Amino acid sequence: MAKTIVEDNIDILVAGAGLGGTGAAFEARYWGKNKKIVIAEKANIDRSGAVAQGLYAINCYMGTRFGENNPEDHVRYARIDLMGMVREDLLFDMARHVDSTVHQFEEWGMPIMRDPKSGSYLREGRWQIMIHGESYKPMVAEAAKKSADKVFNRICVTHLLMDDSKENRVAGAVGFNVRTGDYHVFKSKAVIVGAGGASNIFRPRSVGEGAGRVWYAPWSSGSAYGLMIQAGAKMTQMENRIVLARFKDGYGPVGAYFLHLKTYTQNCNGEEYESKWFPELQKMVGKEYLDPELSHATHRPIPTCLRNHALINEINAGRGPIHMVTMEAFQDPHLEEIGWHNFLGMTVGQAVLWAATDVNPKYENPELTTSEPYVMGSHATGSGAWCSGPEDVSPDEYFWGYNRMTTVEGLFGAGDAVGGTPHAFSSGSFTEGRLAAKAACKYIDDGKAEGIRISQEQIDNRKAEIFKPMEHYKVYRNEIVAGSVSPNYINPRQGLDRLQKLMDEYAGGATANYMTNDKLLHIGLKKLKLLEEDLEKIGAENIHELLRDWELKHRHLASESVVQHTLFRKETRWPGYYYRGDALKLDDENWHVLTVSRRDPKTGEYTMEKAPCYHLVGDDE
Amino acid sequence: MPTFVYMTRCDGCGHCVDICPSDIMHIDPTLRRAYNIEPNMCWECYSCVKACPHNAIDVRGYADFAPLGHSVRVIRDEEKGVIAWRIKSRNGETDMNLLAPITTKPWGQGIPKLADVPEPSQEMRDSQLLFNEPKYVRMDDGDLHTLESNGLQMKAGVYY
Ligand SMILES: Cc1cc2nc3c(=O)[nH]c(=O)nc-3n(C[C@H](O)[C@H](O)[C@H](O)COP(=O)(O)OP(=O)(O)OC[C@H]3O[C@@H](n4cnc5c(N)ncnc54)[C@H](O)[C@@H]3O)c2cc1C
Ligand code: SF4
Ligand code: SF4
Numbered sequence: 001m002a003k004t005i006v007e008d009n010i011d012i013l014v015a016g017a018g019l020g021g022t023g024a025a026f027e028a029r030y031w032g033k034n035k036k037i038v039i040a041e042k043a044n045i046d047r048s049g050a051v052a053q054g055l056y057a058i059n060c061y062m063g064t065r066f067g068e069n070n071p072e073d074h075v076r077y078a079r080i081d082l083m084g085m086v087r088e089d090l091l092f093d094m095a096r097h098v099d100s101t102v103h104q105f106e107e108w109g110m111p112i113m114r115d116p117k118s119g120s121y122l123r124e125g126r127w128q129i130m131i132h133g134e135s136y137k138p139m140v141a142e143a144a145k146k147s148a149d150k151v152f153n154r155i156c157v158t159h160l161l162m163d164d165s166k167e168n169r170v171a172g173a174v175g176f177n178v179r180t181g182d183y184h185v186f187k188s189k190a191v192i193v194g195a196g197g198a199s200n201i202f203r204p205r206s207v208g209e210g211a212g213r214v215w216y217a218p219w220s221s222g223s224a225y226g227l228m229i230q231a232g233a234k235m236t237q238m239e240n241r242i243v244l245a246r247f248k249d250g251y252g253p254v255g256a257y258f259l260h261l262k263t264y265t266q267n268c269n270g271e272e273y274e275s276k277w278f279p280e281l282q283k284m285v286g287k288e289y290l291d292p293e294l295s296h297a298t299h300r301p302i303p304t305c306l307r308n309h310a311l312i313n314e315i316n317a318g319r320g321p322i323h324m325v326t327m328e329a330f331q332d333p334h335l336e337e338i339g340w341h342n343f344l345g346m347t348v349g350q351a352v353l354w355a356a357t358d359v360n361p362k363y364e365n366p367e368l369t370t371s372e373p374y375v376m377g378s379h380a381t382g383s384g385a386w387c388s389g390p391e392d393v394s395p396d397e398y399f400w401g402y403n404r405m406t407t408v409e410g411l412f413g414a415g416d417a418v419g420g421t422p423h424a425f426s427s428g429s430f431t432e433g434r435l436a437a438k439a440a441c442k443y444i445d446d447g448k449a450e451g452i453r454i455s456q457e458q459i460d461n462r463k464a465e466i467f468k469p470m471e472h473y474k475v476y477r478n479e480i481v482a483g484s485v486s487p488n489y490i491n492p493r494q495g496l497d498r499l500q501k502l503m504d505e506y507a508g509g510a511t512a513n514y515m516t517n518d519k520l521l522h523i524g525l526k527k528l529k530l531l532e533e534d535l536e537k538i539g540a541e542n543i544h545e546l547l548r549d550w551e552l553k554h555r556h557l558a559s560e561s562v563v564q565h566t567l568f569r570k571e572t573r574w575p576g577y578y579y580r581g582d583a584l585k586l587d588d589e590n591w592h593v594l595t596v597s598r599r600d601p602k603t604g605e606y607t608m609e610k611a612p613c614y615h616l617v618g619d620d621e
Numbered sequence: 622m623p624t625f626v627y628m629t630r631c632d633g634c635g636h637c638v639d640i641c642p643s644d645i646m647h648i649d650p651t652l653r654r655a656y657n658i659e660p661n662m663c664w665e666c667y668s669c670v671k672a673c674p675h676n677a678i679d680v681r682g683y684a685d686f687a688p689l690g691h692s693v694r695v696i697r698d699e700e701k702g703v704i705a706w707r708i709k710s711r712n713g714e715t716d717m718n719l720l721a722p723i724t725t726k727p728w729g730q731g732i733p734k735l736a737d738v739p740e741p742s743q744e745m746r747d748s749q750l751l752f753n754e755p756k757y758v759r760m761d762d763g764d765l766h767t768l769e770s771n772g773l774q775m776k777a778g779v780y781y
Contacts, residue, residue, distance in 0.1 A: 108732045390749060
């Protein structure tokens with residue numbers, strides 16, 4: 001039987017320390033000098049999360065200091081990119097603080113490139129600045145380690161603990177050490193979830209050995225969602241998955257290519273194709289959201305999903321592949337070098353692929369493709385928990401006491417965990433962690449976490465639940481001679497394959513051309529329920545498989561939420577991300593709202609509601 | 622692309638095991654050397670490659686779409702604060718050496734220990750400010766942005 005290790009009297013527990021979690025741990029020490037701050041992380045915080053291999057750009061920086069942008073400019077940008085569906089209070093709040101985060105990074109030693117003429121940071125585009133960010137993650141980890149009392153690496157957090165004396169209040173978390181197999185109990189007054197977004201929910205385009213080649217990291221297990229949904233926290237915009245247009249097979253980044261290297265796309269005949277899809281598309285989404293002339297005149301961006309739509313349709317019309325025209329830019333040796341550095345700094349695999357297939361972008365225009373969908377809340381999409389905003393910005397419906405606190409008392413989120421805040425990226429996620437940490441300290445100082453009680457029964461029940469797959473495997477393994485086929489259990493890979501297939505086919509994955517409808521979604525829900533039953537019978541041959549089991553369970557919870565939300569929003573808000581075939585138009589009359597869900601932790605039943613979408617920023621700059 | 626370990630170079634030190642974000646570098650119990658136990662969960666992130674003191678780990682592009690015969694090698698040096706890459710294509714026509722800084726300061730020394738900085742005042746606690754703000758936001762005399770300072774108002778519904 002696994003050993004039980006209890007860490008008691010924690011004030012702030014950070015569950016998952018990527019960009020959001022390290023920001024939270026770092027800042028918490030300032031507001032909570034004498035507080036006990038603990039990190040529980042499933043990998044090693046030096047190289048964990050989406051930024052493990054580094055980044056070549058910081059995609060969210062206002063540059064207020066250089067007179068470049070104000071927070072409201074960022075709100076306008078994220079809002080139009082997301083077809084209106086954002087939490088403007090949270091965006092504004094993140095944007096007014098994010099520069100301080102980036103300025104600190106520079107002070108810590110991050111090599112940020114500068115524009116030799118103006119002295120300001122070198123811009124890749126209006127929002128992105130270029131960095132040599134190979135060591136981004138080790139650097140923010142260093143900051144977190146300087147602030148935290150203890151860092152528990154290799155702890156897969158499986159559940160949040162709930163207070164037994166007060167309904168709907170968090171009391172810590174539990175999990176297991178993926179190396180020793182010990183059971184870990186963290187009793188804490190407040191918890192900040194920074195466990196990241198979800199890859200591998202939809203069937204990836206890659207197959208076989210290449211299945212790890214996904215855009216968001218394969219270890220992004222949707223745990224932020226799994227943990228919070230299980231605890232009964234309300235979620236928002238979970239239907240708002242993202243599809244990326246990236247270099248084919250390697251999924252290397254295109255931002256610097258478009259913005260800095262000035263490369264562009266064309267179809268197999270060498271033609272510009274995007275604009276010809278826009279008139280039809282404008283009829284689907286309305287002129288408010290797609291107005292190429294206005295975009296041209298004012299530099300208002302064309303929403304990312306709509307550009308995807310053009311790419312997808314051009315391929316379906318038989319004029320693929322879509323090429324990125326690099327042959328012009330790469331004649332300049334300086335730009336050529338930047339093109340390669342861009343991959344090495346954040347998606348090394350793309351460089352490996354080009355080396356393996358002899359692609360020299362100087363002489364050959366590489367292919368682009370659209371990826372499978374991802375569910376996350378910090379890139380160009382805003383899935384996540386329904387959180388309170390700051391008191392000086394948020395209207396009543398968006399404010400219940402503490403910034404970035406979910407609808408569960410004492411439970412906070414940062415980065416992908418927080419919903420309605422697209423375009424936070426790395427710097428914004430770190431900033432959100434800082435905001436959550438300050439608020440969590442205040443929550444404790446206000447006495448809101450007094451009198452927490454955790455029954456031994458809760459602790460014991462969770463332990464039994466966590467290790468059940470190992471017991472289950474032990475019992476049934478000897479029933480069969482050998483191999484992986486058992487009538488009484490499935491292994492985590494088999495379960496993941498099933499999840500990905502059904503999400504792909506019923507919830508609008510890549511092979512279904514991102515198409516779904518009411519009927520398909522209902523079948524998807526039914527299949528998810530059956531999978532849930534089988535997840536009770538999942539096996540684990542060893543602790544590594546137990547990790548994969550719990551990742552799968554979190555992915556499953558996130559997926560169910562995605563399907564429920566997609567079913568609820570009866571319109572096609574983001575063509576190019578997904579389509580509701582039975583409601584192909586954007587419907588502002590009924591759906592200019594945020595979707596909010598809650599899964600009852602006891603019954604598993606979902607309730608859906610519409611929440612108002614407040615706009616605090618006018619359209620004109 | 623998935624990693625593999627050269628038998629003669631690995632001494633089983635476990636640095637790769639310690640760092641892999643996917644938990645897939647494990648020590649083989651009989652050979653006492655590391656290997657990738659789950660290549661289809663490898664993100665080719667190179668964290669293990671950079672961490673290996675003996676350069677024993679290399680990457681071979683995913684068999685599904687990457688032909689054999691290429692190489693992308695790396696050496697990361699925290700002391701010198703640089704990372705060096707070498708990319709060789711299959712046909713040998715691309716052979717590039719690329720160097721990038723990873724830090725501008727001695728490793729870790731620019732990061733403050735917040736336990737040692739002065740405690741925030743009550744006024745600061747009651748404000749919207751974070752550590753080192755407002756200075757760090759604007760690097761000038763300006764304060765934090767608010768709805769009021771920026772002349773903004775909340776409105777419900779469609780507003781474009
Ligand atoms: C290919 C790619 C390119 C990108 N490019 C850029 C860019 O150029 N610029 C930019 O600014 N941003 C970029 N981003 C976005 C940026 O990486 C994310 O926005 C940011 O990392 C999100 O932060 P997070 O804290 O929410 O999640 P993460 O940083 O992913 O952190 C999640 C953490 O939780 C841990 N965890 C997960 N599950 C559990 C569990 N059950 N128990 C315990 N711990 C757990 C993980 O190990 C990880 O440490 C890019 C992302 C990718 C994938
Ligand atoms: S870090 Fe290198 S030497 Fe050490 S176990 Fe891993 S492969 Fe072997
Ligand atoms: S490349 Fe990354 S994911 Fe693959 S084994 Fe090494 S550390 Fe793990």
